[in-house]
Amino acid sequence: MDFKISQIAHILNAKVEGNPDLVVNNIESIEEAGEGSISFLSNPKYENFIYTTKASAVIVDHKFEPKEEVKTTLIRVDDPYLSFTALLEEYHKMISFQKLGVEEPSFMGSDSSHGENVYRGAFSYIGNNVTIGNNCKIYPQVYIGDNVIIGDNTILHSGAKIYANCKIGNHCVVHSGAVIGSDGFGFAPQKDSTYKTIPQIGNVVIEDHVDIGANTTIDCATFGSTVIKSGVKLDNLIQIAHNTEIGKNTVIAAQAGISGSTKVGENCVIAGQTGIVGHLKIGDHITIAAQSGITKNINKKGAVMLGSPAFEMADYKKSYVIFKRLPDLMNRIKELEQKILNLPT
Structure with missing residues (x-):
């Protein structure tokens, strides 16, 4: 199914930074996305992918500030992860309920x-x-x-x-x-x-x-x-x-x-x-x-x-700390028993 980025932005109450008329028809991870796909960035450790991704659009935080040139269209929201989840839910509803x-x-x-x-x-x-x-x-x-x-x-x-x-x-x-x-x-x-x-x-x-x-x-x-x-x-x-x-x-x-x-x-x-x-x-x-x-x-x-x-x-x-040492503790007990048995009477 094809969606304009402007339509997605309306669903998510988002701000578009780029071309709102681009069409997307797939949802993929930011590192694997290709042209026609939409993805998201919420974890900072994946930021490097936004500079190389082939995705047509990426959902990002309002506060996100690129350190390099970004070629993809950005969809700015308050919480990228929650917004991406909401988008998945809407897409799933369309697929699940289209049969009649x-x-x-x-x-x-x-x-x-x-x-x-x-x-x-x-x-x-x-x-x-x-x-x-x-x-x-x-x-x-x-x-x-x-x-x-x-x-x-x-x-x-x-x-x-x-x-x-x-x-x-x-x-x-x-x-x-x-x-x-x-x-x-x-x-x-x-x-x-x-x-x-x-x-x-x-x-x-x-x-x-x-x-x-x-x-x-x-x-x-x-x-x-x-x-x-x-x-x-x-x-x-x-x-x-x-x-x-x-x-x-x-x-x-x-x-x-x-x-x-x-x-x-x-x-x-x-x-x-x-x-x-x-x-x-x-x-x-x-x-x-x-x-x-x-x-x-x-x-x-x-x-x-x-x-x-x-x-x-x-x-x-607490119990596991003791339990995993039981073989060692048992050996120590045997050593102590032997020493006690060898004590002079």
Whole structure:
């Protein structure tokens, strides 16, 4: 897509220093950008590239003062990084929401409906009594079960699976291979050492502005709802178990697993390969470092946890100083024992 620099400046409320009528159609890093591309400069260590870049335009700070001749057009803003991010967001919206219409073959069941400007890709399946909002994009091979409700401006990428009775809010993105509403891990041990399946009859409720990464699985509740609150961002390959609740604006990195009935607070950061056991309560503004194992409640607001089992990072670092010296300390203890044994009686 082609854009004049003057159009971009209008979106960013920016000042143009150079030719506002130049056209750009690509976004690249400042060191790799070519003619027709736009880039940005926010980190001073990359300043040398602005004097050699082939980019047609570069977003810079109002305070930026070139030390050499700059051949590219400058777009001056208050914060180049935030402005470049905003530009990416606008560009992504244009690309993501440009598809319209219904491709065949596709299926929509009885008593189901959708709003305006909807795209339904080929081989997508929509069950009975489904309600889909305006401007939603349902890519090929998406499955949507019966009685599902989907809000406005939500994107379901190819191969996403939404089980029956689940609810997804406005402005959500579900990436390929994600499964929403699969059975929770409910099995009752029997006297003969077999397991009896416990029916999982609840659903999943996903609120607004939630992003769900590829191949992430969110299980339905045994009864009631598994709830993902507004603003949550889930990476790829995450397991959210039944009856779990994830608080607003919490972010979770890849390969994390959260067991059933755990409540995670707001604005938490959970790093990759973290494991959280079931029926716990994690407070607000908690940070959990990568590969940590959480086995008890965390109530201290702002705590940073590390280790398996995890404890506060400051204490972990103190303990690690000792832990990594254990072989040396053990040798010293053996030497002291030998000296004690050799003392004259």
